[in-house]
Amino acid sequence: MKRLLPFIILAIGIFSCSQPSEENNSQSMSDEDRLELATEIAQNTIMVDGHVDLPYRMKVGGFTLQREILDVSVRTEGGNFDYPRTKEGGLDAPFMSIFLPANLQQVPGASKALADSLILMTERLANTFPDKFAMAYSPADIEANFEKGLVSLPMGMENGSGIEDDLDNVEYFHSRGIRYITLTHGRDNLIGDASYDTTGTHGGLSDYGRQVVEEMNRVGIMVDLSHVSDNTFRDALEVTKVPAIASHSSARVFTPGFERNMSDELIQAMAKNGGVMMINFGGTFIDSAYAAGRDKVRDHIVNWLAENELSRSDSAAQAYIKKYTEENNPFPSVERVADHIDHVVNLVGIDYVGLGSDFDGVGDSLPTGLKDVSMYPNLIAELLKRGYSREDIEKICYKNIFRVWKAVEDYAASQG
Template identity: 85%
Template sequence: MKKLLYLLALSGLAFACSPKEEAIDYTKMTDEERLKAATEIARSTIMVDGHVDLPYRMKVGGFTLQREILDVSVRTPDGNFDFPRSKEGGLDAPFMSIYIPAVNQKIPGASKALADSLILMTERLASAFPDKFAMAYSPADIEANFAKGLISLPMGMENGAGIEDDLANLEYFHKRGIRYITLTHGTDNLIGDASYDTTGTHGGLSPFGEEVVREMNRVGIMVDLSHVSDNTFKDALAITKVPVIASHSSVRKFTPGFERNMSDELIQAMAKNGGVMMINFGGSFIDSAYAAGADKVREHIVNWLAENNLTRQDSAAQAYIQEYTAQNNPFPTVQKVADHIDHVKNLVGIDYIGLGSDFDGVGDSLPTGLKDVSMYPNLIAELLKRGYSKEDIEKICYKNIFRVWKAVEEYAASAK
C-alpha cells in the first residue's frame, strides 16, 4: 500500500513539475498563418465595437423591413456594416450610435424625437431578423447572444443633446436601452463644450452638465468623453464615481492640434480613472498627413466638379475621384491603427484599450485593410505580429469594456 502511495506521489510530482504548454508565438508565423490564427481568434472571441453609425445610415438610406432599400441582414453593396460581413470579421456587439446632429440642438424637442426614432429603428431591426440580430442591454446579454450566434445591438447616444434640458430623460433613455451617452458632438451644448467648437461656452462642463454626469452614474449609463473639449473631459473625470469611456477616439500624438483625439495627459487620466479608450479607425483620426492631404484633395475635387459641370454621383466623376485620391493622398494602412494601440499600451497598459471603429460614420477615409467590419482580423493579425498575446486581444476586444460596463452597473445598483 505504501509503495502504491509512493508511486502515485511520484507521478503527481512529475506532473506538477512538467513544463506548462508553451504559449503560441505568433511572431514566428508567416503572414498567411498569422491571418488565419487572427481570424480564428476574432470569430471565437466576443468582439465589441464602441461605435458603429448604422442607425443614421439606415435613416438616410431609407430603412425598410420589406428589403426594398437598405437591408443589412444581407450583404450590402456600400456602407461598412451588414450581417454577413460582421460574421466574417468576428464582430459580435457593435454599439449602435443613436446620433443626434448638432443642428437638432437649435430646435426644442428635435433631439429627443430623433433619438426615439433611431432607437425604434434599431429595435425593429432586431425584431425583423431575430435569427441574426438581438438587442443587448448588458454584458450578460451579449454573452447570451454570442452563444446563440446572434449579433448584439447595444446602443449608445452620440450627443447628450438628446436629453434636452431634463435630467429625468436620463432614466427614460436608460429604460429605452441607452448604455452610454457621448456628452457633446460637433458644437457646445447644454452639457458642456465640444472639441470641434472653439467657442468655449462653459469653459468645460456646465452646471447642468455636472448634474448630468452624476445622474448618469446613478442610473447606470456610461459617460462617453469622445467629442468633448479637454476642459469638459477633465471636469467629467473630477465628478464621475465610476470609470468612463471614449467610444471612438484616437491618439493626439499622431495628429497634433486635433483636439478631437486624446492627448497623453488625457489618456493617463482616463487610465487612472479605470476607463477605456476605444480606438477610432478613421483616416483623419489616425494619420495627420492623410488629414492634410484630404483637405487638398477635397478642394481640388470641388473645383474640378464645378469646372466639368458634374456631381459626385456621376459615374465619370466617381472614377476620377477614386483615381485622383489614390494618386494624391493614399489611404493610411491598418498598421497606423496598430500604432495608436501600441502607443496607449506603452503609455498606460493593455487594460485601457478597446475598439471604436466609427464604421458608417467616417465616410471613405478608412485605412487600407480596415474598410469594413469583415476586416478586423487584419488588425488582430498586425497586433499578433507585434507580440500581442491572445489574452491581450481578448482584453481589447471585450474584456476591458465589459469591466467598465459592469462597474457602472454595480454602482447604479448600489445607488438605488
C-alpha cells in the same frame, strides 16, 4: 520508478518549455498563418465596437424590408456595416450610435424625438431579423447572444442634447436601452463644451452637466467623453463616481492640435479613473498626414477631369480615378490603428484600450485593411505580429469595456 521520477519531471518541463504558445509563436508566423489565427480569435472571442453609426445611416437610407432601398440583413454595396460582413469579421456587439446632430439643439424637443426614432429603428432591426440580431442592455445579454450566434445591438446616444433641459430624461433613456451618453457632439450644449466648438460656453462642464453626470451614475449609464473639450473631460472625471469611456477617440500625439482626439494627459487621467479609450479608425483621427494626402489626390482628379472634359460618372474617368488613387494612396493603413493601440498600452497599460471604429460615421476615410466590419482580423493579425497575446486581444475586444460597464451597473445597483 521513484528514481526515474525526477528525470521524468525534468523531461516534461523541458518539453513544455520547448512548445511555444500560439501567441508567442505568432511573431514568427507567415502573414497567411497569422491572419488565419487572427480570424480564429475574432470568430471565437466576443468583440465589442464602441461606436457604429448604422442607425443614422438607416434613417438616411430609408430602412425598410424592401431590399432595393436598404436592408443590412444582407450584403450591401454601400456603408461599412451589414450582417454578412459583420459575421465575417467576428464582430459580436457593435454599439449602435443614436446620433443627434448638434443643429437640432436649437429646436426644443427635436433631439429627443430623433433619439426615440433611432432607438425604435434599432429595435425594429432586431425584431425583424431575430435569427440575426438581438438587443443587448448588459454584458450578460451580449454573452447570452454570443452563445446563440446573434449579433448584439447595444445602444449609446451620441450627444447629450437628447436629455434637453429635463434631468428626468436621463432615467427615461436608460429605460429605452441607452447604455452610454456622449456628453456633447459638434457644438457646446447645455451639458458642457465640445471639442469642435471654440466658444467655450461653460469653460468645461456646466452646473447642469454635473447633475447629468451624477444622474447617469445613479441610473447606470456610462459617461462617454468622446467629442468633449479638454476642460469638459477633466471636469467630468472629477464628478463621476465610476469609470468613464471614450467610445470613439484616438491619440492626439499622432494628430497634433486635433482636440477631438485625446492628449497623453487625458489618456492618463482616464486610466487613473479606471476607464477605457476605444480607438477610432477614421483617417483624420489616426494620421495627421491623411487630410493633406486626400486633398492632393482630390485636387489632381478635379483638374484632370476638367482638362479631359469628363465627369466622374464616365467609365474612362472612373478607371483613371481608381488607378490614380491606388497609385497615390492617401489612406493610412491598419498598422496605424495598431500604432494608436500601442501608444495607449505603452502609456498606461493594456487594461484601458478598446475598439471604437466609427464605421458608417467617417465616410470613405477608413484605412487600408480596415474598410468595413469584415476586416477586424487584419487588425488582430497586426497586433499578433507585434507580440500581443490572446489575453491582450480579449481585453481590447471586450474585457476592458465589460469591466467598466459592470462597474457602472454595480454602482447603480448600490444606489437602490
